[in-house]
Amino acid sequence: MTTIAEALRRFPLPRLEARMLLMFACPGLSHVRIVGHPEEELDAGALARFDALAARRVNGEPLAYLIGEREFYGRDFRVGPAVLIPRPETEHLVEAALSRQGGESARVVDLGCGSGAIAITLALEAPLWQVSAVDLSAEALKLARANAERLGAAVTFCEGSWYRALPPAERYDLIVSNPPYIAVQDRHLEQGDVRFEPRMALTDGDDGLSCLREIAAGAVERLLPGGWLMLEHGFDQGSAVRTLLLHQGLQAVETLPDLAGLDRVTLGRAAK
Known part of the structure; x- marks a missing residue:
């Protein structure tokens, strides 16, 4: 023995x-x-x-996939090979949303929700919010729905690509997203846990900015007056993403650092 x-x-x-x-x-x-x-x-x-x-x-298989869960914002989320593993850096996106939108009633959507970690956390931390979440992957949405049910979060899930998955006339106080932002030639795609994660959740197959461009380009039509767009991105993309948001006419554009002092979340506000 x-x-x-x-x-x-x-x-x-x-x-x-x-x-x-x-x-x-x-x-x-x-x-x-x-x-x-x-x-x-x-x-x-x-x-x-x-x-x-x-x-x-x-x-090299990720520990989170082996045990089937990963902690995010103090809660355990079920994960699997169909979704990106939630990371502590993404908690900065949640904190930015909660601090700027406040606790009052709001319409919120998470684009590219994966396991549902962002949308579910926002719904639980701000129970007056009406939270929706979008993903292109049916497998990811199945897991996200299961996480929402298990954690008791009221989230509406929609299958499809970015804004096209949403009701045409729907507008929001807050749009958040952690989209694929790794450039296709980036060597980090072949290192560590990332090798086992869904490629479509990591890279846009291009320069790392195409999904960010598409989300930024559609934001103004989908934001209510004074509404916020908040995007997670790579440590070296802060300047590029600020330019994208400014080009769309968003105001109060700024980039927030993570705990390592690296650019992590860029946000901007629609005109009131």
Whole structure:
């Protein structure tokens, strides 16, 4: 028989990752038991499940996909290969939306919602908001709907491409999006977790700005007077995205940094 301590040493993984995979492979096994009783023996089935998961992680498969969830804004979201894994940087987009729009009633849409992390978080943090979410992928929307139901969020989901998925006459106080913004030739597409994530959620197949251009170009027709457009983008795209928003006549355009001080979210406001 193999003990907890021995199992955790079987693969060259960070300690926390190995423990998370072991807990996932062994339902009922807690972090406290792992730390407090490393001599405890594992049954053959649990060990086999752990070995299979750990081997996949060593080969680069994202931990979030292996255990099926990722924390975002203090909540656990189910994820899978059909959606981008929520990242802490995207919390800046949520915080910008909440701080500028306030808690009063508002019509809000998230373009390219993936797992639903942004839209669901906004709906839960601002319960007076009417939140809609759009995605081109039916698989992504299935997962997003499941997350909304599990977390108790009232979100209306629409399948389609950007604004074309929405009712033609609908206008919004707030449009948010974390669209594909990695240039197709960017070497980061072949590194780390990104290798396993859906390519259409990462890159526009072009210069990294085409989706941002399309969203910016359609925003004025879809924003209510004084409404905000807020876009997440790459660390080196702040200047380009500000130009896009200014070209569309948006006001109060600015770029907000992430915790590393890198450009992360650019926003602008429609004329009142």
